[in-house]
Amino acid sequence: MAMIQGERRDTFLSIRRALRGRCPNCGQGRLFATYLRQVDRCAVCGEAWGELRADDAPPWLTILIVGHLVAPLALALVRYGSMPDWAITALLVTVSLALCLLVLPRAKGLFLAAIWASRARSS
Template sequence: MNELPFTPAKSAAKPAAIRPPKGAGEAMWRGFLGKCPACGEGKMFRKYLKVADNCPNCGEELYHHRADDFPAYLVIVIVGHILVPIVLAVETDLAPPIWLSMTLWPAIALISTLALLQPTKGAVVAIQWFAGMHGFETSKGRRLPRPAIEPVPLH
């Protein structure tokens, strides 16, 4: 009874050679660019924010992700931390007309939010894939050796 609510479509593409990322940074960068975190070639998204079930290049299953609202929260924090100081500086130093402020700042906020949302979601899905979270534990591209953690002596 612990089954998925749907059966993911099997990829018709022939499995390509997977070049695993060297680290979490490379996996996140691949996701940020909208590429498969396993091979770095296939497209991660089939629509603007809809992650593909499988990579069209290597067949890596990507439907396990549970990004939920976290990418949106990250984008709000990033855009807010960049835009608010700029708005405060411009509004206090230059005092532009109110009509300009009421059209310019919301437009900039909307454009920057929409521009960052997909790359941020890609990076979140990629880090989940790299860390083996939320169903990615058995992903075929994650054949990376885990460093052994040695206990620290307490004496």
């Protein structure tokens, strides 16, 4: 059952649940039907998720996080590494891609939970 309208929503608990891919309301149902597509409604509590939109925020956060992790690695490999340039490039592309795929759904969950907890709605 959906949460009562006036009830307080714990933002940090919702975000922790969403980072695990779970419904920010109950923590039991799945938040995503596929890799990035959120479910229309939670199968457990019935909370509506289809109307929430995170738009460009998850890719922005993903780029911010991955960039801050990969840039120092790139600088260290170029300065101190003894690998050929093609190997450094291949490694950095692989690490960047893997991190993007790992971070993006969690970033979307984070923003969906924050939007839901603040009761903000898309227009």
